Amino acid sequence: MADSLNNLLSKYPQNDEGSLIPVLQQTQGLYGYISKEAIEKISSYLRVSRSTIFGVTSFYSQFRFNPPGRNSIKICLGTACHVQGGDFLLNALQLEIGIEPGQTTEDKRFDLTRVACLGCCALAPVMMVNNDIHSRMSVIKIREVLKKYE
Ligand code: FES
DSSP states (O other): OHHHHHHHHTTSOTTOGGGHHHHHHHHHHHHSSOOHHHHHHHHHHHTOOHHHHHHHHHHSTTOOSSOOOSEEEEEEOSHHHHHTTHHHHHHHHHHHHOOOTTOBOTTSSEEEEEESOOSOGGGOSOEEETTEEEOSOOGGGHHHHHHTOO
16 A cells, blocks of 8 residues: 555655645545555655644545445435435435445445536436445335346
8 A cells, every 4th residue: 555655655745734625535446445654654754733634624524434335325315316215315324324424334335425417317316335326215115126236
């Protein structure tokens, strides 16, 4: 891990807070998430405090701190999906798999992310698993959909 992250960092100037977001995006692209070790390294290379990094990463929901699961679930809470019950869907899903957005189940079967719009609002509420869009979702369909993903 250290070599590839060092490689990535070497493309950016040291002590440059302005590089923080692209560095975080590329780190996540490299490993699928941003580990504690990566945060330490980025913090010291760019000379940005860890609290600034956590502030930035919690503002942008694209960043995650846990290794992804085998299947990635995205629940849309954009306006169209919200109006059609996206929040109920998210709550029911959280109960079903026992994690919150940004987390991965212990068995690594699923990770969960909340997103602002998946670009298919006419099909709201929408849930995406890996690259599959599940349209007009409802709480009672959740188990049936999850069964397809081991
Ligand atoms: S708001 Fe959910 S797909 Fe656009």
